Amino acid sequence: MTIRTVSEDMRINIQTEIDEKTKPLGSLGRLEELAMQIALIQGTLKPQIKRPTLVIMAGDHGIARLGVSPYPQSVTGAMVQNFAMGGAAINVFTKQLGWQLELINCGTLEKNEIDGVYSLNMGPGTANFLEQEAMSATELQKCFHAGEGRVRLHADLDCNTIGFGEMGIGNTSSAALLIHCLSSVPLEVAVGRGAGCNDEQLDLKLKVLTKALERHGRITDPMKALQTYGGFEIACMTGAMLEAGRLGMIALVDGLIGTSAALAAIRIDPRIKPYMIFAHQSQVVGHKELLNELDVKPILHLSMRLGEGTGVALALPILQCAAAMLCEMATFASASVAKKLPS
């Protein structure tokens, strides 16, 4: 199955529908652009957000052993348990906003088997990419297949809007390398403070990543880049996003790490891009530059840097309002409101 190119045939009809609503032309700004995108994805003038589902993928990273994060690796597994218990930010947000939440363990150092968490049985996380490739080609395929399978499951449950979050101590290191390899963003711009590096840790992180690049090179093939520098959770997200596109679903992308997975997906098949909605612009400068290069506009700017899909979660009500605007607003004719005077 391939990703259907979003048909532009309906664009004029959708724009006419938006412009007939009782409001000055263009006055709903980003909401109008989102309504257009959703209507094009669904190929209808009456788009709907059905069974919104947020999938969190967690994985550990061999590189974390070198001290590129201020948190110990054990936090990845502990946070997966926290997700399962309902205590994390993303639990609070998804419950408040009406998301379905699924948890996937893509290989963590600790707590690989937790009730309520779908496990890929990938072992304790990726290898240290200073020593070898982060994962084998077989492991990469396993991540892709798992991501695809879970997305199909949700589509079968009548979900048409899926978003992705992640957890993984050290995964901003993977994301920075992927972004540098697959876009024109310089490494030092793509590298941020992650979960809160101090100056010294940031310096170490940049040195470690520069060394990794010296060893493996700036790999521009997206699959090879994922295999060399990726994380299991990032690869799983990339596979899941592509499958969401094949199934004609809205795919919501979170912050820096989510966008690194989206970038890999776009490089694998650019037809996925019109199905993607970018939820939040992270504080990392490289994220803004990458979004600009991809020519996409994030919905929210809330200075968050938590991951877990928190940006995706918070963007949902805006998408729902954009869809409802098309479905429910009166037109100038139906409400007997005078249109703009001829100028």
Add this chain to the structure above:
Amino acid sequence: MTIRTVSEDMRINIQTEIDEKTKPLGSLGRLEELAMQIALIQGTLKPQIKRPTLVIMAGDHGIARLGVSPYPQSVTGAMVQNFAMGGAAINVFTKQLGWQLELINCGTLEKNEIDGVYSLNMGPGTANFLEQEAMSATELQKCFHAGEGRVRLHADLDCNTIGFGEMGIGNTSSAALLIHCLSSVPLEVAVGRGAGCNDEQLDLKLKVLTKALERHGRITDPMKALQTYGGFEIACMTGAMLEAGRLGMIALVDGLIGTSAALAAIRIDPRIKPYMIFAHQSQVVGHKELLNELDVKPILHLSMRLGEGTGVALALPILQCAAAMLCEMATFASASVAKKLPS
């Protein structure tokens, strides 16, 4: 009754509570700032958003007869009817997001009596401020009292979060003059295209407003400025915002016109400011400058310029998540998650 100064005594306790949640320090960005503000307003570590209510105030403007808006004045009344019928953008958004919606007619040229709309019986709108003051001192008081009364009614219904929207052809002209009089924003920066002026209409608008300033002067007394340049709906909002502060409620402010009412309220009593949450930054350059001068940060940047309280409506889920974060998230201790390594 006066506005209670928000007590800062709890700030340290609230910050400790936020910092104990299972997330890197500060990683929820604006959500943490909003949680702090709401907790300070309510004086509790467990803040709640109760019966959120959005009040739309509509009024016509004498100045609109001079062609400062691309829409005819009849649109104000027609849109009030559209609100009452449920067909406007704000109806769709408030229904989608769980707001109570109240409509107040503060004097419109047409359709002053519509079922489901609370009418102030203020006649067909303000006077043309090129010829005389927009309203009498008595009319200004009537607007204030009405706004206060409606806010008390909602507080009695156990609402603790109130937001304000407006509708009034020509009211960006009033707003621009109020902003220029009560802040350091130059008139030409405060004047925008409103509901969609072309270059010629924008030029006319600036000329008309400059002439009004020449006649009445740059009035820095907020009550006198409201009386001279205001709209009934703007004055009603100012009175309502001040009452919300007296009652210890969260007061949500919309875009350019809402902020002009908020500015007048702050100039009347600066103690109101900590109760205000600014929902959306409008496309008008002067709005950004005014928000900077007031040292407040809007939650959303969605390039909207519709009014009606649409920005306020869309900000609610983010406030609800900020409050829920404080009430429901696990702490590092309760979830047995390791904290940041000592650096």
